[in-house]
Amino acid sequence: MEETLTQAVPTSGFIDQVSWNSDGLVPAIAQDFKSGRVLMMAWMNRESLALTASEGYAVYWSRSRKGLWRKGESSGFLQKIREIRLDCDGDTVLLMVEQEGGIACHTGRSSCFYNLLQDGEWRVSQPVLQDPKAIYK
Amino acid sequence: MEETLTQAVPTSGFIDQVSWNSDGLVPAIAQDFKSGRVLMMAWMNRESLALTASEGYAVYWSRSRKGLWRKGESSGFLQKIREIRLDCDGDTVLLMVEQEGGIACHTGRSSCFYNLLQDGEWRVSQPVLQDPKAIYK
Numbered sequence: 104m105e106e107t108l109t110q111a112v113p114t115s116g117f118i119d120q121v122s123w124n125s126d127g128l129v130p131a132i133a134q135d136f137k138s139g140r141v142l143m144m145a146w147m148n149r150e151s152l153a154l155t156a157s158e159g160y161a162v163y164w165s166r167s168r169k170g171l172w173r174k175g176e177s178s179g180f181l182q183k184i185r186e187i188r189l190d191c192d193g194d195t196v197l198l199m200v201e202q203e204g205g206i207a208c209h210t211g212r213s214s215c216f217y218n219l220l221q222d223g224e225w226r227v228s229q230p231v232l233q234d235p236k237a238i239y240k
Numbered sequence: 241m242e243e244t245l246t247q248a249v250p251t252s253g254f255i256d257q258v259s260w261n262s263d264g265l266v267p268a269i270a271q272d273f274k275s276g277r278v279l280m281m282a283w284m285n286r287e288s289l290a291l292t293a294s295e296g297y298a299v300y301w302s303r304s305r306k307g308l309w310r311k312g313e314s315s316g317f318l319q320k321i322r323e324i325r326l327d328c329d330g331d332t333v334l335l336m337v338e339q340e341g342g343i344a345c346h347t348g349r350s351s352c353f354y355n356l357l358q359d360g361e362w363r364v365s366q367p368v369l370q371d372p373k374a375i376y377k
Contacts (some may be wrong), residue, residue: 117369130267134279139276141269144332156357172328173302188364190352191345196281197282215327217336225254225326 106192117156118149122194128164131196133174133207135214136185142207143215147196152187157194159184161198180204204233211235254293259330265301268333269310270344272351273322279344280352283308284333289324296321298335315375317341341370348372361371 121129127149133142145156145163151171154162161182165172175181186199208215210231217229243346244376258266264286272281281320284292288308298319302309304323323336347353353368 117357120362130281132269134278141271141278141334144267144269144327156360187357188353188365189355189357190281191347191349191354192352193355195352197278206287210328212328215329215332216325217328218326218330219323220254220326223254223293225332227258228325 111207114167118153119192121149121189121196122192123149123153124194128166129194129196131161131184131198133161133198133200133202135202135207136199137201140214142200142202142213144173152196152230155198156186156187161200175203178204178209179205180206180238182207205218207233209235209239211238255290255328258286258289258326258333260286261331264323265303266331266333267301268298268335270298270319270335270339270345273336274338277351278353279339279350280338289333289346292321292335293324298337298369302376312340315341315343315346317343317375319344343375345370346376348375357371 111236123129128146131146131147132144135142144179146166148164151162151164161174163172163174181203184198184200188197205213207213211233212231217227218225219228242343249279265283268284269281269282272279283303285301288299288301298311300309300311318340321335321337325334342350348370349366350370354364355362356365
């Protein structure tokens, strides 16, 4: 399946203009289009960026699984793309998304950035909206 | 100077709880506390995160210069820290900042993410607020 996809996605100009790192990846930040909340940071390779643009839903590259990661493929919490942005030196992507289900984090929270530094300690500052056991059945 | 700083910053719990990569770095996203705009992404090492927390202004690690980078040291556009957040797996930092001067990007724009993908091309979508020649004299 991944081989088929690799062949199906043509290399196009906007992909080549990204400054891919030595592993062929760039960090991609996902931000909620409505609330402005930064939801998560993951990685993309050329193929995942091309698919994100063509399919209209966020597709990352899982470094641990070494494979394409369609965000929400297990949870159902897809990220619908509203904008794809690139920074000044071309090495970081920003996705403006509609987060389906309102949950981006595998812990069942709206955002992955729920640890807040207070008095020298990371403290959990966002509620669990849905039990992960109910999300990943 | 850097050696002095390295010795002066103690290793503390919240620093050790970050999942530093094999280069001893983590990506750090800066977001404007008021507007919610994502301003930039840079890198931090242990020392820069410790200094960011203790000084209350963003300090990154410049991979190109291999040194601490006090954001705004040349431009004057400091980033005052309002919150420091860490994501669920501890390998990405999110800074909520007050961007002094309203300009985070070295191109004189409010944000580094001014390239918007439209019709298969990256198009500049944010104005230059101040000529970089006037910023970096």
